[in-house]
Amino acid sequence: MRAQAKKTEAAEVVDTRTRIVRATALFLQRQGYEGTSIKRIGAEAGVTPGSVYHFFPGGKEQLAAEALRYGAEEFTELLRSGLDSTPDPADAVAACALLLADSLRESEWTDGCPVAAAALETIGASPEIQRASDESLQHWQNLLANKLTAGGIAEAAARALACTIISTMEGAELLCRVSATDQPLRTAAEHLAQLVRLQERSADPE
Amino acid sequence: MRAQAKKTEAAEVVDTRTRIVRATALFLQRQGYEGTSIKRIGAEAGVTPGSVYHFFPGGKEQLAAEALRYGAEEFTELLRSGLDSTPDPADAVAACALLLADSLRESEWTDGCPVAAAALETIGASPEIQRASDESLQHWQNLLANKLTAGGIAEAAARALACTIISTMEGAELLCRVSATDQPLRTAAEHLAQLVRLQERSADPE
C-alpha cells in the first residue's frame, strides 16, 4: 500500500499548513498568545520557523488569528453536539456545559477555550485577534439563540439568554481550570437550565 | 503611622516595593503574565530591573503572584461596594455587575480582572500563580455567599449561587472587553438578579 493519505487510515495525514495551524491552536489553548513561540509551533508541527513564515507572511499575529478560528470550530462542534442531544432548550444548554466539563477534565484542565486567553492578552493591542475572538463568541451565541427561539422563546429574550450562557460557560471554565474541579461548570449547568426555564414561563403564561 | 506617607495628601507617596507591585498589577490586567516584562515594570515604577529583583528574589513569578493578590483586592472593594449598596441580595448582585461594567468602560476596556488573563496563561505551569488566582476567586465567592445567606438563602444554595455569579461576571467581562460594549454585563446583571430571586422563592415558599 502506498504511503499517501487515505481517510480511512488510522494515522491521519494532513498538509503542512494545517499542521502548523493545529499546533498553534493547541498552544493558544494551553498558554495563550504571548507564551507561544513560532519556534515551538514549528517544532510541534515538524517544520522550521522559516516554513511557518512561508505560509503566514503576516507573522505570529496572522497565524494566531487563523488558529483561533480553527480552534473555535472545535468548540462549535461541542455546542452543536450538546444542543442536538435533546429538544428541550434548558436540558440542551445544561448538556453543553456538562460536555465542556468532560472535555476539560479529559485534558486535565490544560486545554481550554481557544479564544479566552489570547483575547484577554491582546485586547486593544491586536485588532486582528480581537476581531477573530469577537466573531467566534458571536457565532456561538447565534447557535444558542437559534435553539432557544426554536424552543419557543422570543427573539430578544433568546439573544440575551444566549449571551449570558456563553458568559457563564466561559467564566465557569476559568474557575474549573484554576481549581482543577468540574464543580463550577456542573453548578452552571444547573443554574443555566433554571434560567432558560424561567424565560420559557415568562413567554408562555398558560 | 510612618513619617513618609500621609493619606490625606493629594500626591500619594508610596514606597518602591509598592510601586513595583502596583505597576505589575496594572500590566497583568492589561496584557497578562507572559506579555509583561520586568524591564517595563521597572520603567513604570521608576526603577531598574535590578531593584525589582532586590525586592522579589523569587523573580517574575513571585512578583506576579503578589501583584495578582494586590489587584484582586481592588475587585474585592468593588464587590463590597455593590453588596453594601442595598439590603436586597438580588439587587446587590446586579449592582456588582453594573459597577464592574462602569469600571471597565472607564478604562476603555483595557484594564480587566487581574486574575483571569494571568491564570489562563499559567494553568498547570505556575502553581504559585494558580494558587493565588484560586484564593482570590474563592474569596470573592465567600463575600457573595455571606450576602446571600444573610438575605435568607440556605447555605448550600448560596455557595452554589456565589460560584455561578463569579463565573458569569468573569465571562461577561471577557465578552464586554472583546466587543467593547457593556451589554453582556448589563444582561448578566438582569439574569443574575432573576437567578437569585429564584433561589429566594425556592427556600421561602410563603
Next chain:
DNA sequence: GTCTATATAGCGATAGAC
C-alpha cells in the same frame, strides 16, 4: 516548499559598584 543561517531585539536574571 523546506531548509540553514542569521539579523536584531528583548527577555529573565545576576554581579558588584556605590
Next chain:
DNA sequence: GTCTATCGCTATATAGAC
C-alpha cells in the same frame, strides 16, 4: 536600596541555498 553592566538565552522575522 539603587544603580550600571552584562550573561546566556530566546524571541520574531528575514535572506537565500537547495
